[in-house]
Amino acid sequence: MEGSAVGGTKRLPRSETPDLHGAFPRLSDAQLDALAARGQRRSTSPGEVLYREGERDCDFFAIVAGTVTMVDGYGGPAERVHFVHGPGRFLGELGLLTGRPAFLTALAGDHGEVVAVPLERLKQLVAGDPALGDLILRAYLLRGSLLIEAGVGVRLVGSRYSPDARPLREFLARNRVPHTWTDLERDHTAEGLLRQLGVSPHETPVVIWHGTQVLRNPSVEELARTIGLPVPTSDEVVWDLAIIGAGPAGLAAAVYGASEGLGTLALDGVATGGQAETSSRIENYLGFPAGLSGAELADRAVVQAEKFGARFSLGAEATALEELDGHRLVRLADGRAIRARSVLIATGARYRRLDVPRLEEFEGSSVYYAATEIEARMCRNDPVVVVGGGNSAGQAAAFLAAHAAEVRLLIRHGDLGRDMSRYLVDQIERTPGIEVLRHTEVRELLGDDSLEAVVVEDNRTGERRRRDARSLFVFIGAEPHARWLADQLALDDRGFILTGADTRTDADDPLWLAAGRQPLPLETNRPGVFVAGDVRSGSIKRVASAVGEGAMAVQLVHEYLERVGGDAAGRVAPVDRR
Numbered sequence: 001m002e003g004s005a006v007g008g009t010k011r012l013p014r015s016e017t018p019d020l021h022g023a024f025p026r027l028s029d030a031q032l033d034a035l036a037a038r039g040q041r042r043s044t045s046p047g048e049v050l051y052r053e054g055e056r057d058c059d060f061f062a063i064v065a066g067t068v069t070m071v072d073g074y075g076g077p078a079e080r081v082h083f084v085h086g087p088g089r090f091l092g093e094l095g096l097l098t099g100r101p102a103f104l105t106a107l108a109g110d111h112g113e114v115v116a117v118p119l120e121r122l123k124q125l126v127a128g129d130p131a132l133g134d135l136i137l138r139a140y141l142l143r144g145s146l147l148i149e150a151g152v153g154v155r156l157v158g159s160r161y162s163p164d165a166r167p168l169r170e171f172l173a174r175n176r177v178p179h180t181w182t183d184l185e186r187d188h189t190a191e192g193l194l195r196q197l198g199v200s201p202h203e204t205p206v207v208i209w210h211g212t213q214v215l216r217n218p219s220v221e222e223l224a225r226t227i228g229l230p231v232p233t234s235d236e237v238v239w240d241l242a243i244i245g246a247g248p249a250g251l252a253a254a255v256y257g258a259s260e261g262l263g264t265l266a267l268d269g270v271a272t273g274g275q276a277e278t279s280s281r282i283e284n285y286l287g288f289p290a291g292l293s294g295a296e297l298a299d300r301a302v303v304q305a306e307k308f309g310a311r312f313s314l315g316a317e318a319t320a321l322e323e324l325d326g327h328r329l330v331r332l333a334d335g336r337a338i339r340a341r342s343v344l345i346a347t348g349a350r351y352r353r354l355d356v357p358r359l360e361e362f363e364g365s366s367v368y369y370a371a372t373e374i375e376a377r378m379c380r381n382d383p384v385v386v387v388g389g390g391n392s393a394g395q396a397a398a399f400l401a402a403h404a405a406e407v408r409l410l411i412r413h414g415d416l417g418r419d420m421s422r423y424l425v426d427q428i429e430r431t432p433g434i435e436v437l438r439h440t441e442v443r444e445l446l447g448d449d450s451l452e453a454v455v456v457e458d459n460r461t462g463e464r465r466r467r468d469a470r471s472l473f474v475f476i477g478a479e480p481h482a483r484w485l486a487d488q489l490a491l492d493d494r495g496f497i498l499t500g501a502d503t504r505t506d507a508d509d510p511l512w513l514a515a516g517r518q519p520l521p522l523e524t525n526r527p528g529v530f531v532a533g534d535v536r537s538g539s540i541k542r543v544a545s546a547v548g549e550g551a552m553a554v555q556l557v558h559e560y561l562e563r564v565g566g567d568a569a570g571r572v573a574p575v576d577r578r
Contacts (some may be wrong), residue, residue, distance in 0.1 A: 016086040017066065023142035026088035027062055029130055032115065035062050036564035038125050039117030043109035044068075049562075050091065052105045054210045056228060059116040061091040066112015068559065072152045074105035076211050082150055084109065093147065094140040097303050103153045103178050136470030137303060141296050145373055153178030154227060154407045157193065157525055158205025160185055160365040160450070165205040165218055171220050173374045174271035175229060175314065176295055182367075185449055212560045221334060224315040233313060239265045240339035241557055242330055244318045245481075247274020248543045249533030250346035251301035252550030258310035260554060265338065266310060267330070273298030274348045275478065275534070276543050278370030279392060280399035284421060285543055295372060297543070313338075318347075321488050321529065324389040328528060341564075342557045345485070345497060346550060349478035349534040349541075354387065358445045366451035367472045376403040379471040385410060387442060387456055388475030394424035396473050403434040408467060410440045412459060447471070480535045490525040496537035499524055517563070522549065528560055 013257045017024060027035070039059070044050070044066060053059040053075065061068070063085055069084040070091070082104060085091060088354050091106050096119065109116075117125070126133030149152065154172060158165035160183050172179045184190045184204065196534065197214055199206050207215040209226055218226070225231050241257045246268035257264040271277060276294040278297045283291035302312065320331040330338040351369045353359060359367060368375050371386075376399065384404045386397045389411035397409045409428065416436060437456065443464060444455035451472060457464045480496045482489070490498040498504075501518070503525040512518060515527050522530045532549035534541050540547065 014082060016089075017083040019360060022144065023139055023140055023146060024083070024085065024089055025135055025139055027090060027132075027135075031129075031385050032062055032088070032335065034114045034125060034129065034132070035060075035117050035122075039114060044112045044114055046108060046110050048108040048110065048489060049074075050106040050114070051102055052282070053103055054101045055143065056095075056099060056101050056103060057119065058092070058096060059118055060122045061106065062115045062117070063087050063089050063091075064113040064115060065172050066114075067109035069107045069109050070104040071107055072104055072150075073211055074107070078211075080148075082152065082184070082218070090101065090139075091135065092140065093298060094137075094144050094303075095228070095379070097137070097140065098306060101231075102234075103147055104346040112456075123501050127307075137300065144299070145179070147178040148176065148373055149377065151178070151180040153180075155180050155182065156205060157182040157190055157208065158184060160454040161361075162205055163238065166363065167220055168205055168207070168218070169225060170271060171223060171315065173372070174273070174370070176271075176299070177227060185359055201493055211259065219334075220315040229314050230312045230559070237339065238327060239263045239340040240336065240561065241265070241342050241344060241532075241554070242328065242338050243344045243346055244269065244330060245346035245348055245533070246272040246298075246312065246314075247346060247348045247533060247546065248276050248297070248301075248554075249348070249546040249550035250344070251305060252300065252547040253306040253346065253532060254310040254312075254550075255308065256554040257557070258305055258308035258452070260558070262554070262557070264305075264310040265313060265340070266305070267313045267316040267332075267338065269320060269333075271298075271314060272302050272312065274346075275392075276546075277352070278372060279395050280371050280373075280376075281422060282396055282543060286346055293372070298353045298367055301537065308404050319484055321485060321526075342530065342560055344550075344553050344557070345482075345489075345524070345531045345535060346533045347481040347535050348546075349480050350478050351392075351474060351478050354442060354476065356442050356445060362445055362447070362451045365449075366470065367474065369474055371399050375473070376400060377470070379404055380397040381405050382470035383468045384408070384471040384473060385442070385467060385469040386473040388420045388477075389416065390475060390477070391421055391424060392473035393473075394428055397434050398424065398427050398431060400473070404433070404471075407434045408469070409434055409436045410442065410456065411436070411438055412441055414438045424456075442472070454460075468489065478534065482535050488526070489529065492535075496539075497524060497531045497535055498537045499531050502518045502537060515563070520559060522553050522556055523560070528564070529561075530556060 044425045065087055068085045069081055071081055073079045182190050203216040240262040241264045243253050243266040246266045250266050254264055254266045273294055277292035277298045315331040318330050319333050322329040326342045327339045380403050384407045385408045386393055387410045397407050401407045439458055439460050440456050441459055442454050443457045446453040453466050455464055455466055456470045482497050490503050500521040503519055530553045532553045533546040
């Protein structure tokens with residue numbers, strides 16, 4: 001909920017923001033008392049700043065009396081009020097739990113009283129009170145969606161045709177970082193903004209952080225470091241377990257590895273959540289009858305893993321796997337390296353691209369491989385086309401139907417239920433805003449600066465038709481993300497990584513003669529290197545099975561470490577978890 005500008009007046013609104021779907025719940029008296037026992041009660045005065053946007057490691061604040069207003073761009077000409085909290089409510093965003101900077105400034109609206117609880121004490125409290133912990137986490141997840149919708153946080157300015165802008169946009173979107181995108185080709189205010197910042201067009205894309213810090217054509221790692229996302233760790237640290245890929249399999253391994261005493265680091269080139277993170281709603285995951293989004297699943301898993309001591313490093317693209325002094329060495333694209341006693345490959349699979357002319361031309365502006373709140377915002381009230389016949393395509397079509405003017409779902413065959421779960425087929429058939437075009441494929445993309453329409457063909461008759469589309473969503477299967485390992489690990493004929501007995505290890509292989517054994521079930525043809533999830537040959541491409549394999553891999557890592565001389569269960573040589 002956005003309020004009126006308040007720049008400099010400090011006459012803050014008193015009316016509370018309504019509780020939007022549980023984003024602003026009230027704490028009970030007993031919960032307030034429990035927080036007060038761990039923290040400190042203190043009074044507030046009108047206009048007092050409790051914390052500022054950009055600050056980290058803030059206290060957790062619960063309101064006893066009075067109001068607190070959450071402001072974006074505090075003190076600047078574009079200052080805006082977003083939320084107003086009253087008695088019983090608590091402040092903060094998900095970043096409070098994960099070490100990221102705050103995106104809003106908290107201002108006391110009048111004379112009141114708050115309870116301030118240091119973060120470590122809050123974690124101790126919620127560890128013994130799961131109901132309180134779930135209440136806070138759920139509210140923070142919902143607030144993140146509201147901040148993304150409101151367009152606060154990072155501002156990215158650039159051209160939709162710039163190859164340097166796309167990875168930055170993808171990184172911000174996939175990491176659920178609240179941000180706004182200013183297109184030089186469409187926004188008439190962009191040129192004036194660049195002049196004001198003293199930035200020339202050839203220096204774009206530009207990232208503006210907190211209105212004052214300007215990054216000219218930054219790398220993904222520089223962007224991550226600036227906005228407080230975890231970046232690659234020192235290569236002098238030796239981890240017990242390095243996880244490459246932070247999708248469901250990697251996240252499960254991070255939770256179980258850290259909870260069982262292993263020094264655990266999870267790396268990902270883009271974001272946590274993997275392919276599942278792009279799903280707007282997963283409705284067949286055990287234990288969540290109402291469903292949950294892939295982003296919520298990922299955020300919950302990260303908080304859970306970090307609670308046990310796991311570390312994450314984003315923007316860390318692995319390029320090679322080597323051996324050094326008995327350790328596994330994971331080389332990164334930026335030239336750094338991660339050392340570990342064991343490695344789990346959980347890089348998953350990536351969506352295939354359509355083989356259609358001009359695809360790259362529109363990928364920066366109109367072609368998407370995910371359907372989340374950010375993409376939905378960009379195609380609101382527009383006609384869209386979704387290509388694919390699997391669950392990801394079905395989930396995308398069902399989600400987008402609530403935002404787009406019309407949704408056309410294209411499948412190459414005639415049976416929607418062939419590759420899609422029955423519950424999704426039923427949902428799509430019940431949704432009036434979705435038109436299913438069977439035996440249909442995309443042949444052309446039409447438009448000048450952005451996509452305007454697609455030309456589709458009936459693959460039985462050859463008949464072609466034009467269909468209006470401002471956005472194209474592509475979910476046509478996936479290929480394993482394992483090319484960087486082709487000369488290092490055994491792959492099957494489709495490029496998936498072989499494990500266990502399927503590696504068909506030669507009995508005379510010196511690696512295994514020295515080990516005195518054959519590979520463990522999820523182990524590759526290289527001792528101490530394991531695989532879980534969609535990138536593994538023979539895996540079941542489901543979120544639940546990937547989570548199960550990630551958990552199973554940790555048990556096998558323990559067994560491996562015991563064989564090579566390091567006890568599992570926390571008795572491995574100490575690890576620096578900086």
